[in-house]
Structure formats: C-alpha cells, structure tokens
Amino acid sequence: MRINIRLAKRLEKVNPSSTLAITAKAKKLKSEGRDIVNFAAGEPDFDTPDFVKDAAYSAIKDGFTKYTPTTGIPELKKAICDKFRKDNSLEYESTQIVVSNGAKHSIFNALFALINKTDEVLIPSPYWVSYPEMVHLCEGKPVFMETLPKNDFKIDPRDLEKRIGPRTKAFILNSPSNPTGSVYAEYELKQIAEICAHKKVFVISDEIYEKLIYDNVKHSSIASLSKDIYNLTITVNGLSKSHSMTGWRIGYLAAPEDLAEAISRVQDHSTSNPVSISQKAALAALNAPDEFSRLMNAEFQRRRDFALERLSKIKNIGFIKPGGAFYIFIDISKLKLDSLTVASRLLEEKFVSLIPGAAFGRDDYVRMSFATSMDQIQKGLDRIEEWMGKL
Numbered sequence: 001m002r003i004n005i006r007l008a009k010r011l012e013k014v015n016p017s018s019t020l021a022i023t024a025k026a027k028k029l030k031s032e033g034r035d036i037v038n039f040a041a042g043e044p045d046f047d048t049p050d051f052v053k054d055a056a057y058s059a060i061k062d063g064f065t066k067y068t069p070t071t072g073i074p075e076l077k078k079a080i081c082d083k084f085r086k087d088n089s090l091e092y093e094s095t096q097i098v099v100s101n102g103a104k105h106s107i108f109n110a111l112f113a114l115i116n117k118t119d120e121v122l123i124p125s126p127y128w129v130s131y132p133e134m135v136h137l138c139e140g141k142p143v144f145m146e147t148l149p150k151n152d153f154k155i156d157p158r159d160l161e162k163r164i165g166p167r168t169k170a171f172i173l174n175s176p177s178n179p180t181g182s183v184y185a186e187y188e189l190k191q192i193a194e195i196c197a198h199k200k201v202f203v204i205s206d207e208i209y210e211k212l213i214y215d216n217v218k219h220s221s222i223a224s225l226s227k228d229i230y231n232l233t234i235t236v237n238g239l240s241k242s243h244s245m246t247g248w249r250i251g252y253l254a255a256p257e258d259l260a261e262a263i264s265r266v267q268d269h270s271t272s273n274p275v276s277i278s279q280k281a282a283l284a285a286l287n288a289p290d291e292f293s294r295l296m297n298a299e300f301q302r303r304r305d306f307a308l309e310r311l312s313k314i315k316n317i318g319f320i321k322p323g324g325a326f327y328i329f330i331d332i333s334k335l336k337l338d339s340l341t342v343a344s345r346l347l348e349e350k351f352v353s354l355i356p357g358a359a360f361g362r363d364d365y366v367r368m369s370f371a372t373s374m375d376q377i378q379k380g381l382d383r384i385e386e387w388m389g390k391l
C-alpha cells in the first residue's frame with residue numbers, strides 16, 4: 001500500500017535503477033525453469049579464492065567480530081598503502097586511506113564530503129549508472145560529457161577544458177570503464193591531469209577494474225602523474241572485481257589527508273567501519289601475490305576475444321574493442337529499436353539477458369557482460385545471432 005509520503009526533496013531527482021526491471025524479469029523467467037543466458041552480470045563469475053575465505057573463517061573463530069576503527073584496521077590500511085606503492089607508483093600514508101563498504105560507498109563518501117548544493121560534477125557519458133544518482137543524492141548537478149565511439153568513448157581533453165565552469169567541483173574518471181571497457185593511456189591522463197590541476201577541479205578516479213586490462217596494457221593512476229593532480233585526486237579501488245569479492249563489501253579510497261579526514265567523519269556518523277571479518281579477508285587478498293587476478297584476467301581476455309570474434313560476424317551490430325573490464329558495449333543503432341526494447345525482446349524471445357544502454361546514457365547500445373562461462377557465451381551469442389537474423 002502506498003500512502004504518499006512526503007520524501008526529502010533531494011530524492012526527487014534520484015532515479016530507481018533502470019536495470020532493475022530487466023534483471024527482475026530474468027530472475028522470474030529463471031525461477032519458472034527457463035534456460036536463461038546471463039549477459040547482465042556486473043561481477044566476476046569466479047568464486048572468492050579459498051585463502052581469502054580461510055582468513056575470514058579465522059577472523060570469526062578468533063572473535064575478530066567487534067567494531068574496528070572507522071577507516072579500517074591499521075594492517076589493512078598499511079597493505080593498501082603498499083599496494084598503491086607497488087602497483088600505482090603512489091605514495092600514501094595510512095592517514096590518507098579510508099576503507100569503506102565497497103568502492104561505491106567510497107565514491108559516495110567522497111562526493112558527500114566535496115559537493116555543495118548546485119556544485120557541478122563532470123561525468124563522461126556513457127557512464128556507470130550510479131555516478132549521476134550519487135551526485136543527485138548529494139544535491140549536486142551532474143554534467144554529462146558525450147564521448148564518441150570513434151574516440152574509443154574517451155573524452156577529448158579540449159572538450160573537458162571547455163566544459164569546466166565556475167561551479168565545476170569534480171570530474172569522475174573511470175578507467176577501465178563500465179560500460180565501454182575503454183582504457184585511458186598515460187599520455188591521455190596527463191592531458192586531463194594538467195587541465196584539472198590548472199582549473200583546480202577534483203578528480204574522483206574510479207580504478208575498480210584496474211586488474212582487468214587486456215593485451216598487456218598497463219594501468220595508469222592519474223594521481224601518480226604530478227604533485228598538483230595528486231593533491232586533487234581521490235583514488236578509488238576495491239576488492240570486488242580484483243578478487244571476486246563483490247559480496248564482502250570492501251572498497252577504499254586515498255585522498256589528501258584533510259579530505260580523507262573529512263570523509264572519515266562522514267563514515268563515522270553513517271556506517272562506521274566496514275565489516276571486521278571482510279577487512280581480514282581483504283588483508284589476506286592484498287598481501288598475497290597477484291596470482292588470482294592474473295588468472296582471471298587471462299580467462300577474461302580469452303572470453304573477450306572469442307565474443308568479439310563472434311559478434312563481428314553478426315549483421316547490423318557494431319562494437320568498440322574493450323581494453324578492460326568485462327563488458328562489450330554493443331551498437332544497436334542500425335536496428336532502429338530502443339535499448340529497452342532490444343533487451344526485453346532478447347530476454348522474452350531468446351532468454352538472453354543484457355543491460356539496456358539507456359541505463360548508461362546511450363539508448364542505441366546494449367551492454368553484454370562476458371563474466372560467464374565460454375559455453376554460456378557461445379550459447380547466448382548463437383541465440384542473439386538467430387534473433388538478429390530474423391529481425
């Protein structure tokens with residue numbers, strides 16, 4: 001029963017997740033016994049490694065089940081500093097680290113600590129669904145910067161310079177990107193860094209897919225490129241994708257000390273510490289050699305290559321080769337149907353679930369996740385090919 005509650009104004013602009021309807025429908029069809037091919041997943045299909053689970057069991061057995069410091073246990077924060085030094089050439093002190101309930105929470109906290117009413121946040125489009133909604137929750141204004149397939153869906157730095165205005169407070173960078181899989185090269189990040197440093201715009205650099213980059217390309221962290229940009233950057237990362245730990249809810253950020261301290265105050269009075277047991281699991285993950293992410297990376301590359309090869313033979317669709325993450329953003333503009341129609345029809349008629357591109361700001365695309373087995377990829381693409389052939 002709905003009773004017309006007078007909600008806070010800040011919620012007026014916050015949309016429900018547009019992916020919900022389609023994923024709910026896929027679940028319903030599955031529960032009815034339909035053989036659904038799931039190309040909608042936003043998480044690796046690998047199990048969390050056993051050594052990580054073991055660390056969590058030990059934490060429980062040892063009674064490590066109480067509150068911890070809000071921003072994370074010191075040994076985890078030290079492991080995060082070590083990771084930044086080793087992987088990203090970034091020097092951070094523990095006082096600059098805040099561990100939160102997932103990278104999503106880290107990004108929200110950063111925005112909450114930075115954004116005043118009507119401040120603008122620049123977001124390259126296509127974008128991860130939650131960025132604009134988080135800006136709305138913080139009563140800021142998302143300003144989208146269209147990117148083009150011919151530029152691999154990456155922003156043109158000249159465009160960035162033009163779009164920065166007096167109210168621009170922050171720019172959200174996501175490399176590798178969800179949903180396009182685009183990866184920025186270091187020279188491109190340098191151009192962005194120079195502009196943001198010159199204009200004093202904060203950069204929220206969401207690097208959650210860092211460990212999933214293909215063709216031996218190296219990930220670059222924008223904060224490592226100059227002292228000026230280091231002082232304006234919030235580097236966000238987490239364990240969800242690198243260690244297949246989406247349900248454990250551990251993400252973290254690194255920022256200039258005063259900003260980290262402000263973010264810790266936000267967390268102090270909202271969620272407190274992330275789960276103590278998950279922190280011990282994250283510590284084990286970060287202290288181990290990178291073997292797990294490397295194996296996962298190799299498998300994802302194999303799947304990506306297979307899927308791209310198959311997709312290239314399907315008429316009337318296109319794509320840009322993703323350099324990272326586990327998504328292919330498929331151009332459906334030639335079908336002359338909107339993305340929700342394509343996703344709904346593929347689900348109802350062929351039992352393949354995809355995410356409509358409208359959720360990411362492009363109604364002429366759908367997002368296919370290849371975080372599923374080779375057999376499923378083959379089966380799903382056979383079905384898509386059949387469906388397209390009959391259109």
Ligand SMILES: Cc1ncc(COP(=O)(O)O)c(C=O)c1O
Nearest residue numbers: 042102103104128178238240251
């Ligand atoms: C671009 C991007 N950033 C952040 C996240 C959130 O990750 P976490 O599970 O650490 O909250 C996701 C998850 O799908 C994502 O795609």
